[in-house]
Amino acid sequence: MMRIVVDEAGEHLDAAARIWAEATSRRDNDKDVPSLELSRPIIKRVLEISERSFLLMVFEDADGGRPVAFTAVAPVPGVEDMAELHYLGVEPPSWGRSYGAAALVATQDALLERGFAAARLSVYVDNQRAVQFYQRGGWQPHGEALSHPRTGKPEQQYRLFLDPLRR
DSSP states (O other): OOEEEEEETTHHHHHHHHHHHHHHHHHHTSOOOHHHHHHHHHHHHHHHHHHOOOOOOEEETTTTTEEEEEEEEEEEEEEEEEEEEEEEEEGGGGGGHHEEEEEHHHHHHHHTHHHHHHHEEETTOOOOHHHHHHHTTOOEEEEEEEEETTOOOOOEEEEOOOOGGGG
């Protein structure tokens, strides 16, 4: 049993930043996990995009437990009914336990509740685990892969059109 919390105030910012730092370090085979001082601003920037931005947190059990996954979501500027899933992170020891899938489904539900009709995200092309995960969730590639502005790695945008009948 897990608990899902939609956090519009950023109360769980540090937990999300910790998960993100650990997950990206593991993904990139980097032994040095960034500190909260480095990872916190990355997640905080998403919350500052709009008053409609939010974190969605997944806790390991219904009584609270520890946070094991999150998403950071904000509206796409200038596109009223589209949101961007900026980050989805699952703490590495919890990979493979359905926390990521639960976060993705709950995020889609939260987007529908907030009146969004579609969502987009970007994934490094070489991150096959993430590519397959999103494709299994119904996300479709959109456009050509582009170089990430900071890393230069090719990144593919994906889109999902939300179905209010799915709820």
